[in-house]
Amino acid sequence: MSNPLHIQVTLDASRDRIYAALTEDVALETWFAEHAAIRLGEQRYDYWGRYTPGTPSQDEGEHPLLALNVKRHIRYAWQFPEGITKVDIGIVPRDGQHVLFVRHSDLPKKLDPKYANLEDFWFLSLENLRRYLDSKQIVRCDFSEMGTGDIQHSVEIEAGAEAVYEALIRPEQLNRWIASNAQVEAVEGGDYKFGWGDLGAIKILDMEDNRKLSYDWVEGDETPDTMVTWELEETAGKTRLTMVHSGFAADHSTEGMQAGWLNFMSWIKSLVEYGAQWQPAIKQLDPESYAYYPASMVAAQDQIVEDLPAQAELRLDDARPMGRYVELVSAVSNVAEAVQFYASVGFKNLSPNLMTDGSINLRFASGAGPKISLHYYGCDLKALPDFFVQGDGYMQTAAPGDVMVLCFPDENPYPMPPGDIFTRQPHSQLGKFGSLSLNIPDVKMSRAFWEQLGFQSTLDSIEPYPWSIVTDGQVVVGLHQNNPRSRFNQPHMTYFSTDSDMRIANLQKRGMELIPMEPRRGPQIANAQMSGPGDLKFFLYEGEV
Structure with a gap:
């Protein structure tokens, strides 16, 4: 067996759909494993059961998440009796499609016989992923019967x-x-x-x-x-x-x-059902092994993805989580009116002054204060950076961009939305939560601040001005360097949807005031700004997060 073992498949699906298939429990249990429990925020990529080589138990199926580059790259550890191996899964755009590759490394020279069919497992899994994304019947391999x-x-x-x-x-x-x-x-x-x-x-x-x-x-x-x-x-x-x-x-x-x-x-099934355009998953081959693999695979060796996605990588093993619960707190003059407003756009109540849109929890605080702040619960106050100051039973610090961050040692009794910020299923009429976006003086200094809180960058750019997206797996923060062309002159909430024009039109029909933003799509408004209670701004964008 090659070491590392590299196998890749070309998928006719969006990056979002592929990433969801890799990170949502129900999806993985449909095409990959009998059981799955993906908790990116807790640094877990667990799967187990009879469709996995060795038929591991739940305890044996624990896979620590080692690195994450959202929608681009996942790395986790897979424990074998002979030692720990690493699995890299990457998504790379190519010619209007996406190449998904698996690179399984640090494999022992000799494996227990029940793991000897890893190559076939990955071949079969990638074909099943293709068929799952195309809504075709998959072929399961029950390793417990072998x-x-x-x-x-x-x-x-x-x-x-x-x-x-x-x-x-x-x-x-x-x-x-x-x-x-x-x-x-x-x-x-x-x-x-x-x-x-x-x-x-x-x-x-x-x-x-x-x-x-x-x-x-x-x-x-x-x-x-x-x-x-x-x-x-x-x-x-x-x-x-x-x-x-x-x-x-x-x-x-x-x-x-x-x-x-x-x-x-499985390959025969796909060859016949897809027709002439079908190509099996491609393994990176040693020339000495060409004779033992399909001619179509040998001919496609020049298509092999050589490198991991060239994006900033979120290394979870270096992160410093601040607690497993976080909520955004918005200062408003009238809590009841705020609850009524957010209910009208699809937020649901968790308590009289706490609501959720399926991606984030939002609490309303009556009176003066920062327009928006982040409250973490279950924090280790002793492990916080030195720039936090003592409050009444909590620690706090001011973040660049007019946002306060508060850390409480006690656990919060209310649940976070299921999953993590990347895989949660929103129900707000505004779309899918993108980020809490801040206007900051210097993107590098601001990014360094959030990195000390366990956040890592997932996307950086200098066009049309310097900006960065950072996350700790629970919430996403957008850092937008102060610039005349920046819309983010105060904290904003951004939401994205592929049908934003319909959502915006529906909100307008209900009497909500929205300010159109460029670019438009013909006569329809595809991007718009609206204000909520406490003058908190919302940007509604066309597109995917």
Whole structure:
């Protein structure tokens, strides 16, 4: 096995959809693992169960998150009996699509047999991800059922038997999913070879067009020669494809082959259902191994992503979390009126003066004070930076941009929205929360301030003026350097949606005053500014966070 093991797949999906598929529990439990508990804010990327090599328990399925570059790069640790390995998952744009790569590194030279099929696991997983994003049926591999003796798998393919049979018998099709140089003499006793030398398939033993194909199989070690049989059964335009690899002794270990055959069946299913545009996931190959991989994969070696995404990386192992609960606190003159306003735009009550939009919790404080502040709970006050000052049972500091940060040692009784700031599901009519955006004098100095609180930069730019986006996994803060062209002359809340024009039109119909902002989309307003209680400003933008 290569070390590191690098496998990548091209996906016809947006970065947001791919990232959601990688970070939402329900999504991962659909295409990747039996169970998943992704808690980016708690530095966890946990998954376990029978669809993972080794069938780990929940405790064995704990994966510490080592690094995060939001929507670009995830790194976590995977513990094996022989040592700790690292998994990097990256998303890279290419020609209007996205390449997702997995790079599994620090692999032991010799793995426990139950983990020996890691390559097939990743191949199968990436094909399942593609099929999940395209709303197609996926192919699950149950590692709890793998062991000894003959191998049998079945899949249902959305195509007739003739198309499926061609994938088994035509050399140009075999070269797309299994063969490096297929040679087929389509008669009983005829040659049937993949280009693997004297290994693998050798001769056709039995065949019936569109119904059955059998050939012998040579492993080249002490394993007796065996037989592979494919049977096709068409019903109502669909084909049930069954593969049986037989001839093994009942106690002969075939654990390392079972996932491989299921992966090949997954590739056949996709080849037939997607058609000519389908390309299997690409492994970075050593030239000496070219003969044992599909010709289509060998031909695509120049497409390999060589480097991790060139963006500022959020290294969670260096972060200093300030507590697991944070809420934004807005100073208003009338709490009841504030509650009524926010309820009208889709916020929901958690208490008489605390509401949530599904991404953040927002509390209202009556009277004078900062327009907006951040309150953290469950903090270790002794671990805070020296610039915090003592309050009445809490510590506080003034952040650049006219925002106060308060830290309380006690836990807050109210829940945070499920998940973390990157994966939460908002229900506000304003869209998805983007950031608490601040007007600051110097972006580098301000970023350094937030970094001391455990925040890290996820995006930086100097156009049209210096700005930076920082996060601690619980809340996102936008830092906008003071500039005449900057709209952020005071703290603002930003929201994003792909249907912002409809949202803005609906808010206007209900009598809310909005100030259009450029750019427009024809006669429709796609970006706008509105004011809330306490003169807190909201910017509504078209687009994705």
